[in-house]
Amino acid sequence: MSQKLLIAAGLLALAAPFAAQSQGNPEAARDKISMCVGCHEIPGYKTAFPVVYSVPMIYGQSAKYLEAALQAYRKGDRSHPSMRAIAGSLTDQDIADLAAYYGTN
């Protein structure tokens, strides 16, 4: 194999994992996370509504899991009132962006 081909093959191998990622854009999430940080980025934080409730860590969970969870709150399959209200205001693109920002692939 010529050296050029080897380099091309190497670049393809590097590019493949990026191509496989979801459509979410973590950069685009930066102006959306202000809605989330108040609850989700305070270690040990508990919400007082509707009952004292520990807020789960979302940072570093799988992006697919976070996306599915947000869709479930929006559809009403998950019932936490504040998360349902927040997810209800998000578009599919918002959810994908937020999942890409908080999640790992």
Ligand code: HEC
């Ligand atoms: C008012 C406080 C509050 C805000 C603001 C908030 N969350 Fe939540 N979130 C919670 C609580 C409490 C839970 C746990 C609810 C439950 O058990 O269903 C939760 C659960 C979640 C889950 C499911 C986590 C899991 O481990 O299953 C995801 C994903 C999530 N939030 C994402 C977000 C995102 C993204 C935002 C910003 C758009 C946001 N949240 C804003 C309080 C909040």
